[in-house]
Amino acid sequence: MFNAARGAARGTIGTLGLKGESLLRIPLKDLPEQYTLAQLQQLWETDNIEDLESLLILDSCLAIPDRLVSQVGDAEITKDLSLRVANIILPDGSIILQDDAPDEHNTTSRDKAIIHVRRKANLGIPLLNTLLLGLPSSRPSSLPEPILLTLISFSSPSPYAPWTSPSLSCVASDILAKYTIQTLTLPFLSAHLLTTIIRPLFSVSKPETITSSGRKAMTPSAPQRTGTENLQRSRKPWKYEAVYSIAVFAWVVDNIPASLISQTWHLFTPPVLTLLDDPSTPIRIQGSQILSRFLPHMSATLLSQSGLGELFEDALTPTLLFLPNLTPLEESLELLPAAYNALMVLCDVRFPEPKQDVSTSTNLTVRHAEEAKAEVPDVKKERLAFLDRVMRNGIVTSYSYAQEHPSIISILLRQLGIILPKLGIHxxxxxxxxxxxxxLILTNPFSPSQTPLLLSAILALRAIVLNAWPRLLTQDMYRLEVLKSLCMCWQNVLRDDGDMERKEEKIEEVKKEMRVVGEMMIKAGEAAGVGIRVEVERLVEGVPEVGGLFGM
Incomplete structure (x- = not known):
């Protein structure tokens, strides 16, 4: 019955080759004049039938509702067709973008697999929309779990999910939105997705640092791994077979009601720690991003009692040293912001800041940080110790290894602007x-040609002045170093003869921020009882062009 249609479908697919991901519908002349859903169901009954061909025929036929003859039992057939389509388009291990492909999969075959999966998805997701919502027999009150799993896999566009796209995500999300009464429930989220789907996929490769109940293991019960396990496909089905598992896990994190977290948190921690432990850059990034979104659902008490706070910190910290030249620069630029952001979220959840911060620098006269630290409660001390570790093991250590990479330094400087306000006077x-x-950046005569780096340095200096002014202004060595650096940078910026368009759009912003820092220095110096205004006035007398820096 569909021989002509199958021949046309095969020709359409063969003509495209690897040129495109969207397929044109089969011409009307190659389709039967009439057909039923039961007849369309038979598209897959013949052996050695190509799924993509059958999807194209089904899509072309359903696009002409006048030729579709209704029959008793269409609702059940529609359900069967929907299940078949959902299973066909669910991505599998033929596409492995998260890690280096195994030897038997070269780049060409992988690219072909990706295009093939995308073509099936471009047909399958709209088909699910038609089958579930567009036919007279459509709109069931609930959907089978495999269909929901496929829709969830396509619902979030991501560079790490090459099988979907913004348009497919929109369609999948629209369908899911009509079934929230089914999807946002404990039986579906916990019993099905987390327990039946996610847990078995991650159970083999979970770190020994965590127990089966999702808590910190007091001592690893298994022998130390040698590292070769990461290369075994059988140990990571979530990575090499069910490639959609991370997308599904992320969807659960983003959509689970807060009221259900207390009953299911132990199901989240093994997958998160597994992702953070993986050597692949894209997977570590996703692990950090998922953890950042999951942590706000947890409490400080739970993180402390379960030992997970320490585990998450230990899992994230090594990522801070994924730096060139051991790590490709492009990967470092993605990894570092994700890891630092996750650590800052962990800090705020694990050690919530007191309502009244006795260490805020604006409420202090000149005093040593050690004296202020003695006045704060234990949680605050633990919070400060955590931030100190991030500063030492992250910012300072990373700079010593990667100071020849301006883009890395820019990231570290931006993180300074986030961490320093959390430290306050400390x-x-x-x-x-x-x-x-x-x-060092401010005094570099070539810094004006690297305006993003220069702007990051100025904003970091502003954070230093704002939070550490009691010591910065009262210590001659620090105060004079800052004044000298600001003046040298100001002169370099004024003398810069770079591109005029860049100067108008970027340098003006740099100058504006420098003026803010200059005026902050004077006000902070006066608050600290330091005669900095006199020093600046003398400086301006000798070098009049720096007067604009300090508002003089």
Whole structure:
């Protein structure tokens, strides 16, 4: 019955080759004049039938509702067709973008597999929309779980999910939105997705640092791994077979009601730690991003009692040193922001800041950070110790290894602007380590040609002044170093003869931020009882062009 249609479908697919991902519908002349859903169901009954051909025929036929003859039992057939389509388009291990492909899969075959999967999806997702919502027999009150699994796999566009696209995501999300009464329930989220789908996929490769109940293991019960396990496909079905598993897990994290977290948190931790433990850059990034979104659902008490707070910190910290030249620069630029963001979220959840921060620098006169630290409660001390570790093991250590890479330094400087306000006055203990990072950039005569790096340095300096001013302004060595660096940078910016368009759009922003820092220095100096205004006035007398820097 569909021989002509199958021949036309085969010709359409063969003509495209690897040129495109969307397929044109079969011409009307090659389709039967009439057909039923039962007859369309038979498209897959013949052996050695190509799924893509059958999907194209089904799509072309359903696009002409006038030729579709209704029959008793169409609702059940529609359900069967929907299940078949959902199973066909669910991505499999033929596409492995998260890691280096095994030897038997070269780049060409993988590219072909990706195009093939996308073509099936471009037909399958709209077909599911038609079968479930567009036919007279459509709109069932609930959907089979395999269909929901496929829709979830396609519902979030991501560079790490090459099988979907923004348009497919929109269609899948629209269908899911009509079944939230089914999807956002404990039986579906916990019993089905987390327990039946996710848990078995991640159970073999979970780190020994965690127990089967999702808590911190007191001592690893299994022998130390040698590293070769990461290369075994059988140990990571979530990575090499069910490639959609991370997308599904992320969807659960994003959609599970907060009221269900207390009953299911132990099901989340093994997959998260497995992702953070994987050597693949894209997977580590996804692990950090998922953890950042999951942590706000947890409490400080739970993180402490289960030992997960320490585990998450230990899992994230090594990523801070994924730096060139051991790690490709492009990968480092993606990894570092994701890891730092996850650590900052962990800090705020694990050690919530007190309502009244007695260490805020604006409420202090000049005093040592150690004196202020003695006044704060234990949670605050633990929070400060955590931030100190991130500063030492992350920012300072990373700079010593990657200072020849401006793009990495820009990331570290931006993180300074986030961490220093959390430290408050206690940032003073790090001045000796972080101030040279900033002043070296400010005094570099070529910095105006690297405006993103220069702007990051100025914003970092503003954070240093704002939070560490009691010591920064009262220590002659630090104060004079900052003034000298600001003046040299200001002169370099004024003398820069770079592209005029760049100067108008970027340099003006740099100058604006420098003026803010200059005026902050004067106000902070006056608050600290330092005669900095006199020093600046003398400086302006000798070098009049720096007057604009300090509002003089």
């Amino acid at each position: 940032a003073v203990k790090h001045i000796r380590d972080i101030l040279p990072i900033v002043t």
